[in-house]
Amino acid sequence: MxxxxxxxxxxxxxxxxxxxxxxxxxxxxxxxxxxxxxxEVLTAKKLWIESCLAEGRxxxxxxxxxxxxxxxx
Numbered sequence: 790m791x792x793x794x795x796x797x798x799x800x801x802x803x804x805x806x807x808x809x810x811x812x813x814x815x816x817x818x819x820x821x822x823x824x825x826x827x828x829e830v831l832t833a834k835k836l837w838i839e840s841c842l843a844e845g846r847x848x849x850x851x852x853x854x855x856x857x858x859x860x861x862x
Contacts, residue, residue, distance in 0.1 A: 794812070794851065795809070795827065796810075797823055797826060805819050805820060806819065806821070806822060806823050807826060808826040808827050810833075810837075811853040817830065818832070
């Protein structure tokens with residue numbers, strides 16, 4: 790199964806690392822290191838999906854691909 794793309798970047802404004810999953814609306818996390826942000830967003834992804842299922846909403850399939858991967862293939 791294809792997994793969700795995760796954006797990971799440093800935010801000067803927030804003075805920390807941000808990780809987000811574009812396919813899951815508002816699913817993002819903060820960390821003081823890239824590893825911490827990644828760990829937190831993986832936890833958020835699990836809870837996001839569990840909440841969708843509990844509410845009977847469909848879980849979107851992963852489809853986001855950054856442009857760099859679209860050009861390279």
